[in-house]
Amino acid sequence: MTWKTALKLGVSALILFVVVRAIDPKLLLQVIGEANPLWLLWAAVWFVISKLIAAFRFNDLLKTGDVHLDTGPQLRLYWLGMYYNLLLPGGISGDGYKIKVLMDQFGKPFRPLFSIALFDRLSGVLALGQLCLVLVLGLPEFRSWWWVWVAGILLSIPVSKVLFDRMIGAGAGIWVRTSVQSLGVQVAQSVATLGIIFALHQPAWWLGYSIVFLVSSVVAMLPLTIGGAGARELTFLWGARVLHLDAERAVAIAFVFYLISTAVALYGARYGFSRDKNF
Numbered sequence: 001m002t003w004k005t006a007l008k009l010g011v012s013a014l015i016l017f018v019v020v021r022a023i024d025p026k027l028l029l030q031v032i033g034e035a036n037p038l039w040l041l042w043a044a045v046w047f048v049i050s051k052l053i054a055a056f057r058f059n060d061l062l063k064t065g066d067v068h069l070d071t072g073p074q075l076r077l078y079w080l081g082m083y084y085n086l087l088l089p090g091g092i093s094g095d096g097y098k099i100k101v102l103m104d105q106f107g108k109p110f111r112p113l114f115s116i117a118l119f120d121r122l123s124g125v126l127a128l129g130q131l132c133l134v135l136v137l138g139l140p141e142f143r144s145w146w147w148v149w150v151a152g153i154l155l156s157i158p159v160s161k162v163l164f165d166r167m168i169g170a171g172a173g174i175w176v177r178t179s180v181q182s183l184g185v186q187v188a189q190s191v192a193t194l195g196i197i198f199a200l201h202q203p204a205w206w207l208g209y210s211i212v213f214l215v216s217s218v219v220a221m222l223p224l225t226i227g228g229a230g231a232r233e234l235t236f237l238w239g240a241r242v243l244h245l246d247a248e249r250a251v252a253i254a255f256v257f258y259l260i261s262t263a264v265a266l267y268g269a270r271y272g273f274s275r276d277k278n279f
Helices: 003-022 025-033 037-064 071-087 093-106 110-136 140-167 172-199 203-221 231-243 247-266
Strands: none
Touching: 025 247, 037 071, 037 110, 037 172, 037 247, 071 093, 071 247, 093 110, 110 140, 110 172, 110 203, 140 172, 172 203, 172 247, 203 231, 203 247, 231 247
């Protein structure tokens, strides 16, 4: 174990300690225990849909670098990358694995593949911001600043195009396609989160929880913890205080989402033990 991995484990443990100290653990377990299983199934299905859309987006970006994968191998590589994101420090380690595989098997240089993987991430962050700004317009306490949120949404479009042109340099049609896919990923994950919110009997406060979820998704991408563990829960805890939401249920939503995402990613383990390493 390297010192960086040890540090991230320590940060994860510290964050989880802070979260547990700030809530009632017994009430948290009670809230999770009362969850509606059908809504949890809804959440799991929509999370898988979000990952399928993300995989197809990555595949479309790979084609701009003259890397062509059939659907089956491409999904296998994407899921294996998700699996390695759980095992390795930060939320981007799986991208490094995918880059290495593509370099070895297609003889492609590092830089264009890195640009593709990085833009794939950045496009997701921009879509998160766009959707979050749209939802913020629904909160009365922030509605007076509507022009700021609308300006942010409008500004994000040329920012995305400039990043695409500099990092990918393909036709505008690919930019439009991948931008729509990025928004589709975040919408699908938000729908999945709605399932968790409904499962925990909090439909009246769905908007606040959904906004906190989008913010937490950005925080979980930062390479501060192992697989984002603890980072999302802490963001939900702070967000609950700002928006006057139930702290235990906020943390429960984050925890259940983490369990679902982990279960889906663990499916990629079967490819890690496969004898056929070609994609």
